Amino acid sequence: MDVGDDIVREFLVESHENLDQLDREFVALEENPHQPERLAAVFRTIHTIKGTSGFLGLHKLESLTHVAENLLSKLRDGEIVLTPDITSALLAVVDAVRDMLGHIEQTGAEGSNAYESLADRLTALRDGALAEAAAPDDAPPGQDPKEAAAPPAPPAPVEDKAPPPPKAPAAEAGHVPASVDASPTPAPPPKTTAKPGPVSSAPVADSYVRVDVGLLDRLMNLVGELVLARNQVLRIGSTVEDQAFQSTSQRLNHITSELQESVMKTRMQPVRNVWDKLPRVVRDLSVQVGKQVRVEMVGRETEIDRAILEAIKDPLTHIVRNAVDHGLESPDDRAKAGKGRTGNLRLRAFHEGGQVNIEIADDGRGLNVDAIRQKAIDRGVMSAERAARASDRELIQLVFQPAFSTAQQVTQISGRGVGMDVVKTNIEKIGGTVDLTSTRGKGTTVKIKIPLTLAIVPALIVTSGDQRFAIPQVSLLELVRLKDENARSAIEDVHGAPVFRLRGNLLPLVFLDQALGLPPPDREEDHALNIVVLQADDWQFGLVVDEVRDTEEIVVKPLGSVLGDLEVFAGATIMGDGKVALILDVLGIAARAGAHEHNEAAGDARGELVDMSAGSSQGERQNLLLFSLGANRRMAVPLHLVARLEEFAPRHVEQVGDRQVVQYRDDILPLYDLGKVLGGPAASTEGPVHALVYTQDGHSIALTVSEIIDVVDTVVNLKPPLSKHGVLGAAVIDGQVTEMLDLHGVVAECNPDFATGRAA
Amino acid sequence: MSAPVQDSTVLQICTFHLGDQAFGVNVTHVQELVRAQEMTPVPLAAEAVRGLINLRGQIVTAIDMRCRLGMPPRADGQPPMNVVINNGNGAVTLLVDEIGDVVDVVDVDAEAPPETMAVGRDLIERVYKLDGQLLFLLNTDRAVQVSSRPSPERN
Numbered sequence: 010m011d012v013g014d015d016i017v018r019e020f021l022v023e024s025h026e027n028l029d030q031l032d033r034e035f036v037a038l039e040e041n042p043h044q045p046e047r048l049a050a051v052f053r054t055i056h057t058i059k060g061t062s063g064f065l066g067l068h069k070l071e072s073l074t075h076v077a078e079n080l081l082s083k084l085r086d087g088e089i090v091l092t093p094d095i096t097s098a099l100l101a102v103v104d105a106v107r108d109m110l111g112h113i114e115q116t117g118a119e120g121s122n123a124y125e126s127l128a129d130r131l132t133a134l135r136d137g138a139l140a141e142a143a144a145p146d147d148a149p150p151g152q153d154p155k156e157a158a159a160p161p162a163p164p165a166p167v168e169d170k171a172p173p174p175p176k177a178p179a180a181e182a183g184h185v186p187a188s189v190d191a192s193p194t195p196a197p198p199p200k201t202t203a204k205p206g207p208v209s210s211a212p213v214a215d216s217y218v219r220v221d222v223g224l225l226d227r228l229m230n231l232v233g234e235l236v237l238a239r240n241q242v243l244r245i246g247s248t249v250e251d252q253a254f255q256s257t258s259q260r261l262n263h264i265t266s267e268l269q270e271s272v273m274k275t276r277m278q279p280v281r282n283v284w285d286k287l288p289r290v291v292r293d294l295s296v297q298v299g300k301q302v303r304v305e306m307v308g309r310e311t312e313i314d315r316a317i318l319e320a321i322k323d324p325l326t327h328i329v330r331n332a333v334d335h336g337l338e339s340p341d342d343r344a345k346a347g348k349g350r351t352g353n354l355r356l357r358a359f360h361e362g363g364q365v366n367i368e369i370a371d372d373g374r375g376l377n378v379d380a381i382r383q384k385a386i387d388r389g390v391m392s393a394e395r396a397a398r399a400s401d402r403e404l405i406q407l408v409f410q411p412a413f414s415t416a417q418q419v420t421q422i423s424g425r426g427v428g429m430d431v432v433k434t435n436i437e438k439i440g441g442t443v444d445l446t447s448t449r450g451k452g453t454t455v456k457i458k459i460p461l462t463l464a465i466v467p468a469l470i471v472t473s474g475d476q477r478f479a480i481p482q483v484s485l486l487e488l489v490r491l492k493d494e495n496a497r498s499a500i501e502d503v504h505g506a507p508v509f510r511l512r513g514n515l516l517p518l519v520f521l522d523q524a525l526g527l528p529p530p531d532r533e534e535d536h537a538l539n540i541v542v543l544q545a546d547d548w549q550f551g552l553v554v555d556e557v558r559d560t561e562e563i564v565v566k567p568l569g570s571v572l573g574d575l576e577v578f579a580g581a582t583i584m585g586d587g588k589v590a591l592i593l594d595v596l597g598i599a600a601r602a603g604a605h606e607h608n609e610a611a612g613d614a615r616g617e618l619v620d621m622s623a624g625s626s627q628g629e630r631q632n633l634l635l636f637s638l639g640a641n642r643r644m645a646v647p648l649h650l651v652a653r654l655e656e657f658a659p660r661h662v663e664q665v666g667d668r669q670v671v672q673y674r675d676d677i678l679p680l681y682d683l684g685k686v687l688g689g690p691a692a693s694t695e696g697p698v699h700a701l702v703y704t705q706d707g708h709s710i711a712l713t714v715s716e717i718i719d720v721v722d723t724v725v726n727l728k729p730p731l732s733k734h735g736v737l738g739a740a741v742i743d744g745q746v747t748e749m750l751d752l753h754g755v756v757a758e759c760n761p762d763f764a765t766g767r768a769a
Numbered sequence: 770m771s772a773p774v775q776d777s778t779v780l781q782i783c784t785f786h787l788g789d790q791a792f793g794v795n796v797t798h799v800q801e802l803v804r805a806q807e808m809t810p811v812p813l814a815a816e817a818v819r820g821l822i823n824l825r826g827q828i829v830t831a832i833d834m835r836c837r838l839g840m841p842p843r844a845d846g847q848p849p850m851n852v853v854i855n856n857g858n859g860a861v862t863l864l865v866d867e868i869g870d871v872v873d874v875v876d877v878d879a880e881a882p883p884e885t886m887a888v889g890r891d892l893i894e895r896v897y898k899l900d901g902q903l904l905f906l907l908n909t910d911r912a913v914q915v916s917s918r919p920s921p922e923r924n
Contacts, residue, residue: 234826476810525812568821569830569859571915572814581809581821581828589809589821589828 032289042091233564240585281309308358336373370454376447470558474527484595489540496538515728519602545599635718652704784869800855805848815915839888
């Protein structure tokens with residue numbers, strides 16, 4: 010069989026659409042089996058597939074759909090009533106048909122799978138259920154005159170075969186049908202489907218045309234070209250005096266914008282194209298795990314570019330599976346918690362600020378923050394002390410980390426710890442964000458924000474080293490421009506890493522020319538400093554560029570395979586003057602600059618940093634001891650970690666071997682010079698020795714510093730450390746850059762016994 | 770990609786020059802020939818990548834064949850010509866000194882490139898002995914395959 014054959018292709022396209030519809034219909038029918046029109050529609054759909062496959066000589070397909078049709082005709086005529094078993098079997102038929110269609114598409118043949126057992130099951134259900142249905146109670150009330158004509162019920166033996174009638178659905182725990190409500194109102198038939206829908210059979214087909222997706226993509230590309238040519242014409246127009254040319258180019262401008270919008274609309278698809286598959290997923294899964302789930306969908310018609318829709322399909326399915334498997338409780342647990350036995354899963358989509366928002370909310374048990382906290386400690390992601398202080402929100406964000414699953418049980422469906430991090434990665438790949446909020450006992454909501462389209466994006470044009478670069482605006486937070494005096498003093502250096510103080514927070518700086526290996530400009534001449542503040546993942550940094558130009562709508566074009574491995578560029582675009590400009594990949598730049606990697610590496614190594622970056626936006630009020638090491642190094646340590654502050658006269662310091670000690674309260678207190686421990690010059694100066702005394706399990710050590718400055722109570726926004734050793738991070742405290750001492754780390758280094766709690 | 774050359778099959782080669790040497794590519798791989806275009810350099814890309822050009826809305830990577838074949842750089846003020854190759858994975862343009870004729874060659878005139886060729890031997894598929902000149906037939910797939918410049922982070 011030739012797949013290229015138009016008739017076959019038409020059949021495949023149509024059947025796929027019909028099958029999707031069948032999924033929905035069955036699930037809706039299970040909710041309320043007494044819907045004769047719906048059953049009739051299902052029957053017609055299967056009948057059509059059967060008819061066409063017979064015509065095309067697809068015999069396997071024909072025979073399976075024939076058996077299904079037999080069963081359906083009994084259902085339609087009200088001779089038997091839909092039970093979960095029948096629904097499962099019919100859904101299995103849908104899957105089998107899909108499978109065969111897939112084979113036909115790929116190979117032209119129906120494939121080698123045998124479906125005899127399925128056919129037998131259908132036949133058994135038909136005969137068996139037929140017997141069941143004879144009980145007068147189960148017949149659909151006032152439904153069909155043929156009921157009277159139904160053959161008398163054969164006696165009991167059939168009952169083992171037949172499933173219990175649906176009158177008592179909750180009778181068997183673990184085998185409860187999911188009640189899934191696909192939408193608050195009955196779904197209208199998809200616009201593109203010519204087959205009559207369940208509710209109405211209005212001839213919608215006449216006003217729609219099937220268009221090849223490839224053609225749409227090509228149209229989009231051409232419009233992209235047109236946008237560029239338009240930009241070029243407008244630029245020339247600005248230098249020409251000709252009145253006629255001016256007005257013509259203005260008209261071209263308007264027409265192009267409208268055309269661009271219209272063509273973009275043709276690529277838009279309602280989110281229901283993806284959502285409609287979900288009730289079936291939920292239904293299968295909830296039967297499997299013995300839960301009752303009602304799915305509610307709001308905003309099914311919200312439109313998204315088809316490329317993006319395709320990209321969110323898997324993440325969305327994953328989130329929904331997660332919600333059913335982990336989020337929602339079993340009916341008994343729900344009842345115990347005072348909720349309805351049926352769990353609710355609510356999907357909501359809406360447009361906001363040029364973006365599409367999708368929310369997936371369940372009213373299940375919510376995330377167990379304490380379990381996450383414990384897990385964070387077990388996994389070494391946070392120290393126990395740090396975890397105790399971490400806010401719920403901070404902890405919840407941890408589920409987006411790789412291999413971080415709190416599921417107590419690994420089930421077939423989820424809980425293997427690969428999940429939410431992949432969801433996050435995939436959503437971010439298309440320029441979206443994902444956020445999760447949860448209230449214990451009340452439920453969990455996942456919020457996804459995605460751009461409307463990928464092909465044409467607004468971008469900021471900047472220059473560096475005489476080259477233009479485009480930065481997608483989704484990553485852009487703000488622009489900072491400093492002149493003259495301000496520019497010179499703005500950049501502070503913290504152990505080799507340039508930082509800028511942005512409203513009291515330390516913003517690491519990346520110089521674009523350095524990151525790209527471009528010749529540095531003559532900064533002496535130009536006093537202005539342009540900082541583009543960017544968001545890369547959950548991390549902010551300032552990109553220093555020579556000039557900030559304009560914002561422009563750019564058409565993103567991929568770089569050829571030759572340049573595909575350059576992580577710093579997301580693509581290229583053609584500017585209004587016809588020249589090519591590269592599009593910066595903000596994450597790539599961050600990684601290239603090393604700052605991001607450094608942040609992560611340090612985080613892995615010490616654990617404390619993870620929450621540092623996560624918590625950097627809110628900050629915490631702390632009581633800090635400020636001290637200095639030499640003239641240039643200001644440090645801080647949480648006051649509660651320090652047992653005492655002491656001052657010794659230099660003559661009391663004794664040398665024992667290579668160590669310094671002082672006699673102190675009838676004990677011997679070892680002294681360590683903190684400056685030296687941190688790999689710098691000695692902190693001690695002339696005059697009295699200032700020391701921080703650290704005590705653990707009755708044993709103490711003292712760290713000497715140059716000067717004790719102050720104790721302050723302040724909100725600290727810690728930034729990733731700028732030097733590596735013994736430092737947790739840096740922050741601006743009292744207007745000065747101050748490093749946060751990793752006291753536990755330093756003490757453990759001085760005396761390893763402290764680390765293990767065996768203080769000698 | 771380049772069609773296997775059969776004995777006495779006539780092959781059409783689009784020729785070009787680098788210095789005083791003649792090179793060529795299978796004419797079926799050539800999309801078009803264009804004169805020098807304005808180029809946007811690509812930082813951090815391989816040395817042979819001279820930049821990106823805008824070919825009527827198509828963004829095309831330009832690869833300097835002199836660099837690729839280990840020859841000295843083109844003299845300043847001598848604009849390169851573009852041989853735009855399209856072998857299925859998007860277009861790439863080869864920057865050359867001058868464009869020559871399309872010549873018909875037969876395989877009996879061909880030999881494998883000499884073992885002693887120091888640079889670029891892997892790019893040369895065949896050497897054709899034409900009257901008074903040797904013509905090097907490039908393997909277009911390999912000619913456009915440039916490894917990224919090794920960056921300190923990567924190695």
